Structures are given as C-alpha cells and as structure tokens.
Amino acid sequence: MSILKRRRAQNLSEWLHIATGKLAPMAVWRISTDITSHYEEAVEGHIESGLPMCAAQAAALADLGDAKAAARRFRREHLTRGEFRSVSGLLRSGRCNWLGQVVATALFCLVCFISFLDLRQFRTTNILLYVVVALLPVLRIIALALARYESAVPTPRLVVLMTSVNTFGYGILALVQWTNLFPIPLTLGSGLVVFFWWLVIHLFGIACSLWVLRYSLRLFRLRNKLGTMTDDWMGATGTAQSEIPPDKPVAS
Amino acid sequence: MSDKGSLATLILQNLSRGPNHGYRIAQEIKAQSKGVLDFKEGTLYPALHGLEGKGLISSATREENQRTRRYYKLTEKGRKSLVREREEWLQFSGAISLILKEA
Numbered sequence: 001m002s003i004l005k006r007r008r009a010q011n012l013s014e015w016l017h018i019a020t021g022k023l024a025p026m027a028v029w030r031i032s033t034d035i036t037s038h039y040e041e042a043v044e045g046h047i048e049s050g051l052p053m054c055a056a057q058a059a060a061l062a063d064l065g066d067a068k069a070a071a072r073r074f075r076r077e078h079l080t081r082g083e084f085r086s087v088s089g090l091l092r093s094g095r096c097n098w099l100g101q102v103v104a105t106a107l108f109c110l111v112c113f114i115s116f117l118d119l120r121q122f123r124t125t126n127i128l129l130y131v132v133v134a135l136l137p138v139l140r141i142i143a144l145a146l147a148r149y150e151s152a153v154p155t156p157r158l159v160v161l162m163t164s165v166n167t168f169g170y171g172i173l174a175l176v177q178w179t180n181l182f183p184i185p186l187t188l189g190s191g192l193v194v195f196f197w198w199l200v201i202h203l204f205g206i207a208c209s210l211w212v213l214r215y216s217l218r219l220f221r222l223r224n225k226l227g228t229m230t231d232d233w234m235g236a237t238g239t240a241q242s243e244i245p246p247d248k249p250v251a252s
Numbered sequence: 253m254s255d256k257g258s259l260a261t262l263i264l265q266n267l268s269r270g271p272n273h274g275y276r277i278a279q280e281i282k283a284q285s286k287g288v289l290d291f292k293e294g295t296l297y298p299a300l301h302g303l304e305g306k307g308l309i310s311s312a313t314r315e316e317n318q319r320t321r322r323y324y325k326l327t328e329k330g331r332k333s334l335v336r337e338r339e340e341w342l343q344f345s346g347a348i349s350l351i352l353k354e355a
Contacts, residue, residue, distance in 0.1 A: 019294065030301075031297065031301075033313075033320060033322070034274060034297050034300075034322055035293065035297065037273075037274075037275070037319060037320060037321055037322070038274050038275045038278075038293055038297075039293075040319065041275040041319075042275065042293075045279075063292065063293060064292060064293045064294050065292025065293060065294035065295060066292075066294060067294065069294060069295075070292075070293075070294030070295070070297075070298065073294065073295065073298035073299075074297075074298050074301070076298065076302070077298050077301045077302045077305060078301065225305075
C-alpha cells in the first residue's frame with residue numbers, strides 16, 4: 001500500500017483529532033460536543049435499522065465524511081490557535097500598560113512627523129501622509145479604549161478592526177519613510193559597495209514594511225471571522241438553556 | 253447559487269419550522285429530498301457554525317435523554333435572509349427551467 005495514500009480516521013476520536021487539529025480550545029470543545037452527540041444518535045439510528053454495533057459505528061463514522069475536508073471547513077468558520085492567540089494578545093495589550101502604549105505610539109508618530117516635516121521642500125502631496133501620522137495615535141487610543149470596555153460583546157471585533165487599520169497605517173508609513181530616509185545613490189561612481197549596501201538596506205526595509213502590511217490584512221480577515229459567535233474566545237457564554245424549548249417531539 | 257449557499261438556505265428553511273438539532277436537520281433534509289441531498293456531517297456543522305457566526309441562527313444546549321443536544325433557532329436576521337434567498341432561488345431555478353424546457 002502506498003505511504004502517500006490518505007489514511008482514514010478509524011474511530012470518532014481520531015476523526016475529531018484530525019478535524020479540530022489546529023483550532024482554538026473553545027472551538028474544539030464546541031465541535032466535539034456537536035459531532036459526538038450527532039455520532040451517538042447516528043449509531044442509535046443505524047442499530048434501530050438493524051445493523052450490529054460495529055457496523056453501525058462504521059456507518060456513523062462514514063456519515064461524518066472526510067475529516068481533512070471538514071477540518072478545512074471548520075478553519076474557515078472558527079478561530080485557529082494562532083488567531084486565538086492574536087485576539088487574546090490584542091485584548092490583553094489593551095487592558096494592561098495602556099498609557100505606555102499610547103505614549104509609545106505618540107512618540108513614534110512624532111518622530112515620523114518631524115522627519116517628514118521639511119519646510120523648505122514642503123509638498124502638498126505629503127498631506128495624506130501627515131493625515132496618516134496624525135490618525136495613528138487616535139486610532140490606537142480608540143482601539144485600546146474599546147478593549148477596556150469589557151462588557152460589550154462585539155468589542156474584540158472592533159478592536160481587531162481598529163488594530164488592523166492602525167497596523168496598515170504603520171506599514172504604509174514605514175514603506176514611504178524607508179524610501180525617504182535612504183534615497184538611491186545616483187552617482188554610482190561612489191562605488192558598487194555603497195550601492196550594494198543601499199540595496200540590502202532597502203530590500204530589508206521594504207520586506208519589513210510588507211510584512212507589517214501583510215499582518216494588517218491578516219487581522220482584517222480575522223475581523224471578518226469574528227462574527228457574533230463569541231464562543232471561540234470568550235467561552236460558552238451562549239444563551240440560557242431555557243431560551244430554545246424543543247417544540248418538536250424528540251426522536252428517541 | 254453555490255452548494256454552500258444552497259445548504260445554508262436549506263438549513264434556514266428547516267429552522268423556519270422551529271428549533272431543531274443537527275442530527276434531525278440532516279435527517280429531515282435527506283427525507284424531504286427523498287435521499288438526493290445527503291450532506292455529510294463534516295459539511296453540515298461548519299455551515300451551521302457559519303450561520304451562527306453571521307447571526308442568522310442562534311443556539312443553546314439542552315439535556316435530553318441523558319444526552320446534551322444543541323438546538324439551533326432562526327433569528328430575525330435569518331428569517332429576512334431566508335425570504336431573500338428563497339426569492340432568489342425561485343427566480344434562478346425558474347429561469348433555468350425555462351431554458352431547459354426549450355431544449
């Protein structure tokens with residue numbers, strides 16, 4: 001048998017292990033309870049239809065479908081462990097050392113602003129950059145304030161959105177700033193070594209800026225994922241048990 | 253309409269008759285379609301969780317027959333979405349039927 005051949009899950013716990021492999025702890029709990037309950041009912045159903053226990057379990061497992069395909073679908077709907085860490089980190093950073101972060105952001109923006117501010121060569125095309133610089137601390141403060149507002153359910157979504165916009169601003173700023181700080185050495189007579197180092201520093205700066213931009217886009221996608229389902233990062237806060245009465249007779 | 257979209261509409265339609273749990277949703281869709289639409293559970297639950305994430309359905313657990321069942325229920329937003337999706341689907345399938353009849 002080829003070692004490349006896909007190995008199928010042999011039992012429910014194996015199926016769940018594959019399907020929930022990279023997901024956040026609360027998502028794993030949620031999926032496991034749903035699927036386990038479903039599997040048990042399916043086994044009972046197959047036994048009632050005349051199958052022996054082993055065959056019923058195998059049929060119920062087959063009904064679950066491909067675990068890897070399910071894992072891909074679940075990852076689209078639930079937070080992965082990495083995303084969970086990101087959201088938790090953002091919320092945690094908003095709740096502690098709040099003032100320090102605002103001061104750091106404001107200082108960063110001040111440095112950027114001073115380096116942009118060249119009154120002799122003031123160009124109106126830089127107005128947008130000034131706006132970005134001015135908005136960065138404001139957005140950061142709003143994001144942190146929202147993170148501290150503990151009772152509101154949609155808070156994490158807003159915090160992630162604000163941080164995403166904020167980070168995007170940093171990325172753009174870094175990209176433009178890097179080009180401004182290290183202009184191309186037009187006189188190649190200064191030597192190939194100088195040009196080489198200019199290229200290395202430039203590529204490094206652009207790579208860092210692009211990494212920041214990529215992170216901001218990742219956060220933006222994460223914000224879309226953080227719907228109204230709060231279980232993944234807040235635990236099973238859910239609705240009260242009595243909210244949904246079974247108005248249909250329950251299948252035995 | 254994509255497969256994913258049609259499954260979501262089928263789930264919303266099922267829940268429009270009242271709260272229901274995952275196993276019975278799958279069974280009822282299969283029975284109503286006379287066995288044609290047999291969604292694997294690995295497809296059903298991500299769709300249910302996705303709908304819940306969008307706020308179209310809500311869920312709560314209940315203890316029944318020594319088993320924890322999660323019941324899903326249509327929200328007001330879900331009800332509006334179902335009306336819209338149903339209209340779109342009827343319009344779409346009507347148009348396809350007209351073309352196929354001609355052939």
